[in-house]
Amino acid sequence: MEELRVLAISGSLRKDSYNSILLQCLKKIANVPIDIFPLQELPIFNEDLETTETLPEAVSQFRKEVLSHSGLLIATPEYNWSIASATKNAIDWLSTNKDNFITNKCMAISGASTGQFGTVRAQLHLRLILTHLGANLMNSPELYISRAQDIFDQNGDITDDKVYVRMEKFIETFIEWCTK
Numbered sequence: 001m002e003e004l005r006v007l008a009i010s011g012s013l014r015k016d017s018y019n020s021i022l023l024q025c026l027k028k029i030a031n032v033p034i035d036i037f038p039l040q041e042l043p044i045f046n047e048d049l050e051t052t053e054t055l056p057e058a059v060s061q062f063r064k065e066v067l068s069h070s071g072l073l074i075a076t077p078e079y080n081w082s083i084a085s086a087t088k089n090a091i092d093w094l095s096t097n098k099d100n101f102i103t104n105k106c107m108a109i110s111g112a113s114t115g116q117f118g119t120v121r122a123q124l125h126l127r128l129i130l131t132h133l134g135a136n137l138m139n140s141p142e143l144y145i146s147r148a149q150d151i152f153d154q155n156g157d158i159t160d161d162k163v164y165v166r167m168e169k170f171i172e173t174f175i176e177w178c179t180k
């Protein structure tokens with residue numbers, strides 16, 4: 001049997017992004033490989049590029065990776081009460097009129113913010129989008145990391161035992177979700 005692999009994307013392109021750190025932590029905790037696709041490689045969505053001759057190589061690679069992984073995990077920042085444009089851009093490239101790479105895909109949402117609500121509003125918006133696209137979306141447990149600046153240390157490790165346990169439960173349940 002082929003090894004189960006999870007693909008993960010962080011909606012923040014910032015060098016020291018807490019959402020990217022969150023994915024690195026989940027990667028360390030998980031008992032299966034998690035590969036992270038860098039969203040900065042994707043151009044801004046343009047339907048005109050959606051032809052065999054013009055499709056950007058990065059988009060083609062991203063789609064291949066989504067197809068070859070059993071699950072897709074998103075870490076989303078919250079900007080202005082919603083998801084980041086990089087996250088929406090990635091989703092748009094995965095769900096054009098021609099192809100939908102999200103329908104039936106095993107997916108989970110997580111997110112980290114420096115505020116006290118831990119991306120809850122962004123995650124609600126993201127859930128709506130992914131439900132519309134027919135993703136096989138894990139509902140529970142949810143993973144909201146609030147006050148991220150107090151949760152991760154300088155090495156990107158988790159300083160809070162309770163959060164560690166929540167992250168462990170989250171990623172274990174998602175891996176199980178991907179095997180169903």
Ligand SMILES: Cc1cc2nc3c(=O)[nH]c(=O)nc-3n(C[C@H](O)[C@H](O)[C@H](O)COP(=O)(O)O)c2cc1C
Pocket residue numbers: 012013014016017018019020077078079080081082112113114115116117118119148
């Ligand atoms: C333009 C902008 C808008 C933001 N809006 C929100 C918001 O609506 N809710 C929230 O909790 N945090 C908000 N933040 C704070 C981000 O959650 C915080 O900067 C976070 O660290 C971004 O994620 P990252 O660390 O992965 O880059 C905002 C930050 C920026 C720069």
